[in-house]
Amino acid sequence: MRHSSFPRSSILVYGQHTIHSLVQSTVIAQVEALLENNRIEDAADLTKTFASGQTLDSDEVETLEYIHQSIAFALFSQTRFVEAAPHFLAGALDPRVLVSYFPELSRPLLADGEEAEVYDGISKRMPIEANVDDLIAANLVRNYSPHLPPSTREAPAAQEIHKILREEAIVMIKSVLQGFKGQGKYKQQEVTDTALAILFARSGDTTSLISHLESTNSASLSAVEPVLLEAGEVGALCALLRARGDEGRVMEIWKGLVEGRYSDPSVTDPLSNMFALLESKQGKDRAMLRKWGVWLTVRDSERGLMLLMSTKRPTKEKDREEDLTILSELQQLDPNAARKYLEWLVIVRRRDDAELHAQLVQGCIDELLECLQDESTLKLWRAKFASYTSQSSQKYITSPPSTQLQRPQSSFLTYFVSTAPDSPSKRARLKALFALQALSGYNAEMVKSQIVASGFDKVLGLEMALLNGKMGMHRMALRALALTLRDPVSAETYARTGGIVVPSKAVEACGMSEWGALFAAKGGPGILEREKTSEGKGELVRMLLEVYMEDGEPQQTTRLLRSQAANLDAVDIIPLVPPDWPLSSLSSFLTHSFRRTLHAKHEGQTIKAICAAQNSKVFESSYLVFREQGAIIEEADDEEDGDGDLESFDEKDGLAEKIALHLQDQQPSDTSVADVRPRVEEVDVR
Template identity: 20%
Template structure:
């Protein structure tokens, strides 16, 4: 299979290029307007979304005489560059490409070349050898980092072009080719440039310029044509001046000829590039090149990106196999950067184009092999792949790796689709395919994350392929008609498929130890899926058969032990789970299993009380202070006596560094343990109801301060609270009590920060309504930092401080929460909760008689008259029995009629009458009781 060439873009938007030179890191461009542009090739640009490499302009300077440079040569051995411009040869230092002003500038130079053999380019002392052409002479100079010296000189006038092999220079004037031996200073005439014309003068000969290249180690190739012939001959000349072997025939006269190994590359005047094989003289390829004006052979191979290669092997993220792909996602920049690095093709042929620079590259044979695979010629494709491996030079080793990986992966997928699972697994191993691609073909593992990266050219094959059940059914149906037999065989084949998958995954895991999986940053996720799938397969196998394999599996390193634990839990394989925990020395997880057993989250056949004892004994045996702390608190919450017993024993046995008395203090001082401290404090105050005012005060103030901290630092919490307050204010009447409205968000809000804040707030509101006295002034000072937001808290605290007018003002005028205001008055100003039903203690009734008139008075201050009348009337009619008629009559506006308060007056008068009757009855009962006691006393005295 012969090599194909393709044109790739190197650099665009550079008009009127006069010459170009490059190596693996630098690109030097001369322009017709007399500029020299120095670019640095950036092969690793993770931010670039271009298929090509990035070229960074390092410098821009004027050429000598400000005329377009004719030739640029990079002299790597002396870290210099030679530039021929305006018949002047000057030198520049590398890598910065700055003028080497200390070196001699050579005038009257018509051309400059180097020998085509490396040993003649560089002297033993490391100097570079250049051959120059003046109007009358051929000169050979020696260039070092410090000096330029004349080495040899031979008379030869009118040189147009030349090529050098060792001491032999093949050169030409406009009319003829000649050969000069620099050592012997001898000249050998050859033949005319234009066939049959020793002195071609005239417009018809203007395009017939001489062309000379080094074809073989000891041969030159020259062009010779004639206006009378549409074709041009390429003649091979030995170092002795003899024409040898066959003749190349070009379809038109060349503009430029280069030699690349065993191929000649000719840019012809018909704007095509014609490629010949020198050994057979056959034309192998013709490439249209309408905008190419020149070809250049660079001093060193230049890295160029093969776009067709990228299109096939760029790694793109894959979705689960059975999800339909609606669109092809743009690859991530990192994937594109990686694809560029593995699509790097070295070329020494640069193309000068009308608007930039291109390159002629050897095109990969991957596309030809891919076509063979697509047409079902798997063996032919694999034979070509072996030949590709033999033919590819070491410089392209990385590209070869990915090409072979691509071929074997695709072959494996095609064999898999034919139900040839053994062959498929062999090629999967050779191609190092991402196991997730294969795992995704098994429906029983669809719950796993089988998203993977794959070569772009394989996407179609993967998307078109069926899952393993469909593959088995389709292939068996071609030969089996009986349904029962079909089902039986399907089960057997599926079992074989799973076994082959197990083999591949096992092999893949073993390669992990040698870092040969080749999946880079995705390795962790990959091996996590591999481990999970392999364990699932082993757990589905017969227990007797899988026991040793499971133990071997659990004895090896795992990428994600937590995933393995999850699978073992799913299968309730607690025996293997305990083995794994023991291997990993993960005592906390062991204790978590016991804890879940105690709480009933898992069932392991062990009684809850035994689980508590087991946890206590395990903690005492292990003797880890942190674990005893964590699970001791769990035991305190679950079984207080056992938890206390554990902590006391741990302290007595010096297993821990704390005492029982130190628990709260140490937790309070350690910020990392603050949440545990809060749990314990809440347990003491809320659950045990420890009658400790200091701790109660501390808990309330912690709640308040943390709420203020969240509101100060988290804009989402502030926005939510403001929005909820505004939302409540905008609710139409009748509306739920404000406390009910606030409480409902604690279980409905999904935002983490807001959820944490609401949980704190709910706790604070609950403890603010508790029966234990606390420092309400201190808490209020904290809350007032956000007086515009924390309204419920202010209401409760104002109530505790007997600032009832402030509380009622907030409820009536700000929130218009009249129901809560009534509840507040009913509970004597200490609670807003409907469920806190107090008894009618004398002090509570006294507070009601004080608060309901205040509420009535606040309602009268409402600006909306209809709302004022409705709410004031409601308070009078519902709670009038707690109000003094005289006080109310003083408060009632003058414009209110008697009818407007008639219901209150009737109720009040009835109450007064009832109270009078009650007083008379009580006096009568008292007199009767007195008479009865007097009678008893008389009997006793007698």
């Protein structure tokens, strides 16, 4: 401390060797004398008188701080904590000095050997006890021993007094630290803010704790975090961490709340908090979404999958590896969620990967067979199959071949969709059908054997026909559709498209637009290679016709011949017709076939005549060019020359070079030479 200004003296006493001045005692000396005599109240009054004078200079301010600190430690040593608090504040004591007497505050805050500055003379007034508990115990021994049996430390009354004094000490330190808040250097502010947070947490004052943490950014997180977790103030800790921008640690703490490692009644729904935080990070922090997406999906499948599947990103190789990693983790933790995520990868993300396709098909088949384990579902689907086939059979029997052809009924798929009640099992079957049709890369033979082994191959007739088609057994597939299932619509669709049982229009009618997008994708997995060839338009139609004829279905045969006449040749069809069938069953087909043949012939003749006319026009326009170049064009003489041989003349001989030279000199002409030789196929109708 710098030396204070001494008061001036008007009385000097001169000695032989000394000079004495008669002055009034300083305030510091008077206060110290009063404190030595334990007159603390008189010292406090003297301090008030000194402070109430005129404006103080810097020396007087320091003098006042010294006096307050002296009084504060005098009261503190006597465990008069509440009375000491205002003097500590007025004395501007370094908060680290006071915090050092509270082990629960000093251990996480103050390093061993850490020093703080105090005024000269203050250290002798500081208690020699290491902490406030020892100070209280020493005062109890000094004031009550030996009056509290069996001992001052063990007597119930002494313990109660110790508890009361300890609470007063906590009140004192809180009030002092709140007064020091925002003052001093950074280290002092850190100690003040951290100690206050610890005190509020240990006392359970959540409101004050949150208010304090929201208004400060100096608290030591490493010191506060374990205390807050121990005290159950998890919500306040999360608020502090979010204010510091440490959202990763916030997620870890919320995870601990969900798993039961932490508890805090103020945090009512930590799982929803985690979802909300991650949703705010979409498009900004993919690493956090990737880290927590699977864990959240296991806890809440619906919201977790929405979070994983709503992440928009370009299709790159590293993204593909990330998707596969997420799928693998989900398959280990939550197979149902993994199945939905796999469906999203293939259908929405369009992952054209044979392995993913095979996994999705297998998942759909497993789900389908699981649904059939339910007896009510199995009975319902058997009834649908029997009802559809019986209606079709009755229609075929009651309609004679000679009557007017009736429009075929709807396909089995349309019938099933429109009549079966909406349920998870219904959607499972539709998804299995769509996956079997649209996807590639799976083992159709293995899937078929799995269905047969389960004993549901008769109920799943449409699926079996589709698998037979995938395996190249088209006749078996057509027989299953046309004769077993009695579904002429699907059979003709299969024959017309080259092996497709479920067309894209049927998918859209089922109300599953996401699958329809996969079917409609150009070049996507739903486009069969067979559809790109002519096999589906000719061979399969004729194969279906043979199936109908073998079964003796004149009405379906007649209707097929009528609708597919353009894809069938009468020469190939007539030998297949049974001799006992009436001619009327083929009249429509033959009429269309003959008309088409005659039309092709007339079209060829017309094209040939047009080409001849164009050639004549070109020849006439070229004649003038040849003549200008000096060409002599003569008609060949039918009479023999003198040698007895016919006169030979090549009008093109020598003209090629002249014509080339002429065309180089002339501007581009509109005259063009066309040599069109149309090829007309004549059909021999026997």
